[in-house]
Amino acid sequence: MGLHRLLAALSLLAALCAVPARAAETPPPRTSETAPVLAEIERRGVVRCGVSFNPGFAANDDSGRPVGFMVDLCRALAAAVLGKADAVEIRRLSKPQEFAAVAAGEVDVSFAQTSWTLTRDATLPIDFGPPVFHDEQGIAAWRLPDGRSPLESGEATICVPAATTSHRALESYLARAEKPWTLRPFPTWPDALQAFIGRECPVLAADRALLTAALRTLDAPANAPADAILITEPPVPSREPIAPLVSNTDRMWLAVVRWTMFALILADDAGVTGENAGFLRITGGSEVQRLLDGLPEAARKVGLRPDWAYQAIAQVGNYGEIFDRNLGARSPFQLERGPNKPWTQGGLLYAPVFQ
DSSP states (O other): OHHHHHHHHHHHHHHHHHSOOOOOOOOOOOOTTTOHHHHHHHHHSSEEEEEOOBTTTBEEOTTSOEESHHHHHHHHHHHHHHSOTTOEEEEEOOTTHHHHHHHTTSSSEEEEEEEOOHHHHHHSSEEEOOOSEEEOEEEEEEOOTTSOOHHHHSOEEEEEETTSHHHHHHHHHHHHSOOOEEEEEESSHHHHHHHHHTTSOSEEEEEHHHHHHHHTTSOOOTTTTTTOEEEEOOSSOOOEEEEEEEETTOHHHHHHHHHHHHHHHHHHHHTOOTTTHHHHHHHSOHHHHHHHHTOHHHHHHHTOOTTHHHHHHHHHOOHHHHHHHHTSTTSSSOOOOTTSSBGGGTSSBOOOOOO
């Protein structure tokens, strides 16, 4: 029996020795011809991301450090590309400045809470990545003394950021509906919000999550509930698929942005977290191991390091972790995930197959 065990051990040792060693996890060669954006990022040492400063999505903390949901998506991208989540440069963009900034190469990617539309896709020199946040139109109003919202009382003025999907949807609705409402566009979202806070308009329209997060940062009115902010159902149902955007001149960079976002989404669906990613890299199921191994051959073709997805998840967390700490249960905003749950949980987040 001892001889049989010795022979079995020797056979196992030989088999292990025959397994090729894991490739060193260093980035593949990047050139300005094959991957111009990645080559420039490698030379520069940071990923430049454009954001719109909105509570929960992007802002500076007390120390001046950029934080928020969109900032963390940028950090995950830097972890995938450079292996360092903090190798980012965050640039604040005013809408619709993000399109020009991306087209001119001032930022590598914009996470400025831009809705993906056909017109933008077809007419601008940009490409959209996958939706990273699904929203809808929201309405806020100052409650009238009788408890009703101004939209129920008859004539009402609605503040709205100009040239947004909310603006266009309300314009189309009022053109065909018999409603005594007046739209008052403002150049930017902060302008519209300040006008609402200052009671220049009784009603404010914007993306629901953006609106809710902003209103929850306000102090409660002194004479509540008569003056309380009221979130009402929007008169115009809308779809707001918020997606990152990049220049359409580099297909490889689009693939990097696209699949880094998909990696965060798949990790959320599969239960891979920043804490357990290292363990599941060895013990997880087949697709989880393919995710965390990064599919090295495919990664190399687009200029990524072999451990790109693992680094993004281990350093920043999966999609759900990023959502919860910035917008959800672990944040001051307490936003419900709603459609921003994995498809297996009734949400709209869905990643293609990692193989």
